[in-house]
Amino acid sequence: MKRLLKKFSTLIILLALFILFSVASENFLKVNNILNILRQISVLGILTCGMTFVIISGGMDLTVGAYLGLTGVIAAKFMGDMGLPIIAALILTLLIITLIGLMTGCLIVGLDVSAIVVTLGMMTVVRGLAYIISGGLPVYDLPEAIVNFGQGYVLNIPIPVIVMLLIVAVMALILKYSYFGRYIYAIGGNVEAAKLAGVAVGKITASLYAISAFLAAVAGIVLAGRISSGAPASGNGTEMDVVTAVVIGGVSVNGGKGSMAGAFFGAVIIGILSNGLTILNVGEYYQQVVKGAVLIFAVAFDVLANREKVKRIKEA
Amino acid sequence: MKPVLELKNVTKEYPGALALDGMNLKVYPGEVHALMGENGAGKSTLIKVVSGAIKANAGSIVFDGNSYDSMTPALSKKLGIGVVYQEFNLVPELSVAENVFLGQKLTKGFFINRKLMNEEAKKLMDEFGIDVDVTEEVKNLTVAYQQLVEIAKTISSDVKVLVMDEPSAPLTNREIDALFGIVRRLKEKGTAVIYISHRMEEIFALADRVTVMRDGKYVGTEPISEITQDELIKMMVGRSLDEQFPVVEKEIGEVVLEVRGLCTEALLKDISFKVHKGEILGLAGLVGAGRTETARAIFGADPKSAGKIIVHGKEKNITCPRVAIAEGIAYIPEDRKKHGALLGMSIRENISFIAIKDISRLGFVSRKEDAAMSDRYIKDLSIKTPTKEQLTKNLSGGNQQKVVLAKSLASHSDIIIFDEPTRGIDVGAKKEIYVLMNELAARGMAIIMISSEMPELLGMSDRVLVMHEGEITGELTREEATQERILGLASGIR
Numbered sequence: 001m002k003r004l005l006k007k008f009s010t011l012i013i014l015l016a017l018f019i020l021f022s023v024a025s026e027n028f029l030k031v032n033n034i035l036n037i038l039r040q041i042s043v044l045g046i047l048t049c050g051m052t053f054v055i056i057s058g059g060m061d062l063t064v065g066a067y068l069g070l071t072g073v074i075a076a077k078f079m080g081d082m083g084l085p086i087i088a089a090l091i092l093t094l095l096i097i098t099l100i101g102l103m104t105g106c107l108i109v110g111l112d113v114s115a116i117v118v119t120l121g122m123m124t125v126v127r128g129l130a131y132i133i134s135g136g137l138p139v140y141d142l143p144e145a146i147v148n149f150g151q152g153y154v155l156n157i158p159i160p161v162i163v164m165l166l167i168v169a170v171m172a173l174i175l176k177y178s179y180f181g182r183y184i185y186a187i188g189g190n191v192e193a194a195k196l197a198g199v200a201v202g203k204i205t206a207s208l209y210a211i212s213a214f215l216a217a218v219a220g221i222v223l224a225g226r227i228s229s230g231a232p233a234s235g236n237g238t239e240m241d242v243v244t245a246v247v248i249g250g251v252s253v254n255g256g257k258g259s260m261a262g263a264f265f266g267a268v269i270i271g272i273l274s275n276g277l278t279i280l281n282v283g284e285y286y287q288q289v290v291k292g293a294v295l296i297f298a299v300a301f302d303v304l305a306n307r308e309k310v311k312r313i314k315e316a
Numbered sequence: 317m318k319p320v321l322e323l324k325n326v327t328k329e330y331p332g333a334l335a336l337d338g339m340n341l342k343v344y345p346g347e348v349h350a351l352m353g354e355n356g357a358g359k360s361t362l363i364k365v366v367s368g369a370i371k372a373n374a375g376s377i378v379f380d381g382n383s384y385d386s387m388t389p390a391l392s393k394k395l396g397i398g399v400v401y402q403e404f405n406l407v408p409e410l411s412v413a414e415n416v417f418l419g420q421k422l423t424k425g426f427f428i429n430r431k432l433m434n435e436e437a438k439k440l441m442d443e444f445g446i447d448v449d450v451t452e453e454v455k456n457l458t459v460a461y462q463q464l465v466e467i468a469k470t471i472s473s474d475v476k477v478l479v480m481d482e483p484s485a486p487l488t489n490r491e492i493d494a495l496f497g498i499v500r501r502l503k504e505k506g507t508a509v510i511y512i513s514h515r516m517e518e519i520f521a522l523a524d525r526v527t528v529m530r531d532g533k534y535v536g537t538e539p540i541s542e543i544t545q546d547e548l549i550k551m552m553v554g555r556s557l558d559e560q561f562p563v564v565e566k567e568i569g570e571v572v573l574e575v576r577g578l579c580t581e582a583l584l585k586d587i588s589f590k591v592h593k594g595e596i597l598g599l600a601g602l603v604g605a606g607r608t609e610t611a612r613a614i615f616g617a618d619p620k621s622a623g624k625i626i627v628h629g630k631e632k633n634i635t636c637p638r639v640a641i642a643e644g645i646a647y648i649p650e651d652r653k654k655h656g657a658l659l660g661m662s663i664r665e666n667i668s669f670i671a672i673k674d675i676s677r678l679g680f681v682s683r684k685e686d687a688a689m690s691d692r693y694i695k696d697l698s699i700k701t702p703t704k705e706q707l708t709k710n711l712s713g714g715n716q717q718k719v720v721l722a723k724s725l726a727s728h729s730d731i732i733i734f735d736e737p738t739r740g741i742d743v744g745a746k747k748e749i750y751v752l753m754n755e756l757a758a759r760g761m762a763i764i765m766i767s768s769e770m771p772e773l774l775g776m777s778d779r780v781l782v783m784h785e786g787e788i789t790g791e792l793t794r795e796e797a798t799q800e801r802i803l804g805l806a807s808g809i810r
Contacts, residue, residue, distance in 0.1 A: 178679045179672040182665060189660040196617060196647060196655055197670045197723065198638035256660045 009301050010250050010265045013294070017269060021276035028279055035158060041271035042160035043068070043226075043235075045264060046219040047242045048249075049171040050212030052263040055246055056175070057208055058188040058255025059115040063104060064216045064242055066126035067097055068235025071220025073130045076139035076230030079146070086143055094217045100126065101213020105206030119209075123239070130232035138231040142224060150225020160222045167215065172260035184208070188255025244291065245270050248298040269294065318381065320345045320508050321366070321397070321477050326375035328361055328532075335361040336372065337532040343477060346506045348499060350513065350523035350540070354552055354714075354742035358532035359512050363479050366510075367399045368392040380476075398475035402482050402740075404466050408455035413437035415454050416469045440472055444498045460491040460603070467498060471507075478502060479510040484518055485740055488603050488768075496522060514742055516545050528552055553744040561775030562751055566758040568778065569593030571629075573645070573731050573762055575614060578623030583609050583786040587623070591731065591762040596753065598777030598797075599766040601806050605783040607766040608650055611733045615647040616640045627731070641670060643731075646724035650735040650766070652713065656720040659709035663701060664690040666708050666719050670727040693722035697752060714745025721752065732756065733764045738772060750776060770799050784808040 021028040038045075047064050054061045071093055078089035100122070108118045152159045175181040183204055186194040195201050224230045249266025251258025273294060277287045319342040328336040336358050343349045353359050364370040366377065368387030377384045379395050387397075406415050413434045422432055437450040446464050454462060463486050471478060480499075484492050499509055499522060513519060519526060520540060528535040528551040535551050571590045578587040583606045591597045599607045612618040614625055616634040625634050627643045634640045640647070649655035658666050667690040668675060675685040690704045697718040701711060708719055717737065724732060737753065738746045753776065757763050767773050773780055780797045782790045782805035790805035 173680075177681055177683070179676045179681055180679060182661075182669065182672060182681070185661060185665075186658050186669065190654070190658050192655045193658050196615070196637050196649060198636075198641040200636075200638060 010248065010262050010269070010298065013248070013298055013301070014265050014269050014272070017272050017276065021272065021279070025276070025279045028276055033275065033279075035156075035161065037268070037271045037275045038161040038164070039158040040275065041267050042158070042164040043219045043223050044238070044241055044245060044270065045164040045267045046167050046215050046222070047238065048245050048263050048267045049167055049260065050208075050215040051242045051246050052249075052251055052258065052260055053171070053175065053184055054115070054208050054212050055243075055251050055253060056188045056255060056258050057184045057205060058191065059108070059205065059208065060119060060243075060253075061104075061209060061212045062116065062119040062239045062243075063101070063122045063126055064212060064219075065235040065238035065240075066123045066130065067100075067213055067216035068220040068223055068238060069130040069232045070100075070126050070133075071097055071217045072224035072227075072230030072234055073134040073139055073232050074230070075146070075221055075224055076142055077133060079143050080139060080141045086145055090221065093221070094214060097217035097220070098210050098214040101216075102206060102210035104213070105209030108209065109202040109206050115209075127232075127236075134230065134232040136232060138229040140229045142228055142230070146221065146225045147228050148225070150222050150227070160226065163218070163222060167218070168260065168264050172264075175260045180204070185256055188257075190256070241270060244295050248295055250298075266298075269298075317344055319343055319378075320380060322378040323362075323366070324376050324378065326362070326365055326372045326377070328358075328365060328370065328372045335532050336365065338375070338534065339529060339532065340534045341527055342537070343508045343510060345476070345508050346503055347524045348503055348509045348511055348522050350511050350519045350526040351529070352512070352514075352519065352526055352548065352552055353529040353535075354712075354744045357529045357552075357742070359529065360481065361532070362529070363399060363401075363481055363510075363512070366392065366397060366477075366479060393473075396474055396476035397479070398470040398473070398477070399479040400467050400470050400481060400483055402485065404462055406454045406462060406466060406469070409453060411451050411453055412441075412448055412457070412465050412468075413450040415465055416440065416450075416472050418469065420473060437468075437472075440468055444468065444471070444501055445494055446498070447494075458603075459486040460488060463487060464491065464494060464498075467495070471498075471502065475507060477508045477510065479512075481512045482514065482740065483511075484513060484515060492518070514740070516548070519548075520545070530554055552742070561771075562747075562754060564754045564758050566594050566754075568595045569760065572627070573614075573764075574624075574626040575610075576624040576626065578610065578613055578625075579621045580609060580613055580618060581621050584613060585786050587788055589781055589788065589791070591764055593760050593762055594757050595778045596757050596763045596765055596776055598773045598780040599764055599783065600768075600773050600780055600802050601783035603768070604785075605806065606786040607783055608735055609786075610783070611647055611735055611764070611766060614640070615645060615733065617647070641727055641729070644729050646727065646729035646732045648717075648720055648724060648732065648734045648737060650739060652716050652720060652740075657708045657716050660707065662705045662707055663694065663699065663711070663719055664704040667693050667704075667722045667726055670723050674727075689726055690722075693726060697722055698748070712745075714741045714748070717741060717745075717749065718752075721749075725756075730760070731762045731764075733766070735766045736768065737765060738767075738769065770802065773797070773802065774799065782806050 027033060051061055051064065074096060075089055075093040078084045078092055079086060104118060104122045108115050149159055154162060183199050186199060187201055187204060191201060223234055245266035246263045247253060248269055249263035251263050270291065273291055274287060277290060321343040323339055323341040326336050326339045339362060351359055365372045366387065368389045368391060371386045377387060416437045417433055422429060422436060434450050441448055441450060446468060448461055454465060463483060467483060483495055487495060502509055511523060523540045525537055525539050527537040530552060570593055572593050573591045576588050579585055587610055601607050613620050616636045616639055624631050632643055653659060658669065664686060668686050672681060675682050675689060694704055699715050699718045708716060738749050741749065753763060765776060774797055778794055780792045780802060781788055782802055784806055789808060792801060
């Protein structure tokens with residue numbers, strides 16, 4: 001029982017919220033609303049994938065929010081001002097952001113500085129670049145195709161949701177069934193043993209930040225499409241939501257533990273909370289308090305389910 | 317005399333495993349009571365029950381005539397039960413004195429009286445004959461001295477029962493004398509000492525009585541004067557060990573690995589030697605002589621400043637462990653938990669870890685081959701576990717070592733460097749490891765065995781190289797090798 005509780009704690013919280021909101025509001029459990037929730041978390045869900053890899057390896061990537069801003073800006077610039085073909089502009093954008101991620105990873109590995117510090121610095125640099133390139137203002141006139149990518153539907157399912165689910169599935173498979181995935185767990189669990197087992201720890205670690213950046217760029221394009229512009233300020237603070245989702249999902253910030261499914265459920269929990277609380281007319285400020293409390297609750301739940309109870313002693 | 321501590325029928329059950337099964341123990345004031353048993357026999361669980369770190373499912377603990385059905389860490393501390401664990405609980409950045417009195421208040425005021433603290437610490441160290449500067453930061457001490465500080469910390473408060481879990485494991489001979497001095501001093505003061513060790517010589521030199529446990533059960537208690545080493549081993553393993561070091565028929569063939577003029581910035585000077593097919597080459601020396609450094613430099617884990625590594629007659633530029641592994645070299649590190657096993661991962665994930673690319677297609681691991689590989693090695697090396705999905709951290713030391721070995725064997729190594737292969741492993745499992753090493757040698761592998769245990773070096777090695785302060789000071793054949801000659805060379809006396 002205890003083991004089940006521990007293993008599925010994220011899922012239990014998810015179900016509890018689901019039932020709670022279904023009872024509290026009849027609008028919650030409608031197909032449209034569920035799709036709405038998924039669409040709302042699509043950017044978060046995509047970012048969660050990269051972050052999960054990074055955190056399981058014992059790292060941290062605080063730059064992801066800033067990537068969203070820069071991605072939108074440069075993609076819009078390439079397509080609008082420079083008039084590049086959409087495909088070329090997309091490839092170029094993904095390439096640039098991924099290279100910045102790779103550079104971040106190389107800095108972390110090369111300098112042997114904590115990932116939090118390096119990605120914190122990069123976060124500010126990347127955000128600054130987004131403002132410089134855009135002159136501080138959103139870049140409009142995105143091509144129809146990009147807007148459609150962010151707002152359209154296929155078989156009544158929002159395209160961003162399909163993109164997110166595909167990415168989650170692929171990343172989950174890689175994490176669980178590829179040797180790359182096993183290396184990531186080993187690096188987060190015992191980096192010395194991984195090195196002695198011949199794992200190219202440096203290269204793999206650096207690549208994780210490139211993967212995280214690449215996914216952030218994909219999410220950034222989805223986001224730009226959804227808001228029909230490349231806004232330099234978009235994604236401000238998103239990195240914290242992503243970390244929250246991953247941790248609620250049972251991924252240990254110490255590295256070596258966690259799963260893609262768990263982290264995805266973490267993102268869904270955040271989505272359900274926002275949506276459910278909004279339906280119930282709970283204000284944005286109160287929502288923040290609730291989200292923070294759920295994070296702490298989820299972690300506490302995890303810890304308590306894992307702790308042996310100390311029975312009080314009886315003196316004879 | 318009444319026992320100060322008595323355990324009655326203590327039982328501790330984990331899901332699927334009975335760690336303690338009606339265990340009994342009586343410890344009297346002023347005695348050194350050795351606790352022996354193979355790894356996995358339940359010694360560590362027993363200590364944790366006594367210290368209150370875990371709670372027993374049944375049975376009672378009687379302390380000074382009062383019966384408790386379980387302990388808590390606070391209660392055991394209050395009663396005067398001190399435990400020296402294998403893992404240190406020291407704060408590296410603090411001084412020796414600060415560590416010793418961590419959590420204790422020497423004065424009433426708000427501020428620390430550093431002078432008083434240092435004086436008290438010095439007094440304590442002098443009393444027990446520990447030669448250490450109490451103002452030194454703990455991180456600057458050798459592991460051996462950290463161990464002594466850990467002990468001093470535990471006995472700085474009044475303990476009536478002191479439990480020591482393999483206190484001598486990180487110590488060299490000189491510090492072991494200091495340790496013995498501490499134990500004997502405590503004994504004079506009337507403290508009961510429960511002493512856990514795998515080293516027979518220590519038990520016979522130090523203990524008054526010995527209690528043996530096996531598979532969580534109480535086997536018996538004997539006065540040390542009335543039992544022989546063989547009888548003790550028999551009690552521990554439940555069978556008689558005919559021969560600790562089995563002899564095998566094998567052929568020593570051509571040179572497989574040659575090291576020429578190996579140097580490192582920090583320590584090693586002009587290390588040269590050869591290892592042959594089917595040979596076990598012992599590498600002896602004191603702690604800090606450079607044996608592990610030699611192994612790590614060969615394996616590419618640490619940089620070399622000069623020297624050549626020649627594998628199967630060809631010079632190889634081994635820049636990192638990956639290259640070494642590709643050349644068929646394996647390194648089984650000394651510190652299993654830190655460097656060897658991936659403790660948070662399952663046995664299966666550990667065993668296939670190094671060879672994982674061989675059983676992957678398009679980057680994805682074949683689940684069938686993954687399972688088959690771990691099944692094969694669990695059977696081959698008789699790793700004791702209910703399932704291959706068991707997390708490695710839940711295994712005993714001996715089984716962890718086998719998992720680490722399996723990891724390297726699965727990657728088709730033919731040159732294996734064992735660094736202290738049986739450290740912290742019980743008698744029964746030791747023999748299994750020896751048999752395995754001999755089998756590997758007989759199959760044509762070349763083995764380098766770093767060891768600090770004299771019987772092991774003498775019993776296993778076809779040749780012994782002795783190191784002293786980064787240099788090789790001598791080479792002895794199996795016939796030439798004696799304890800005296802090895803120790804002489806290891807101390808730098810030629």
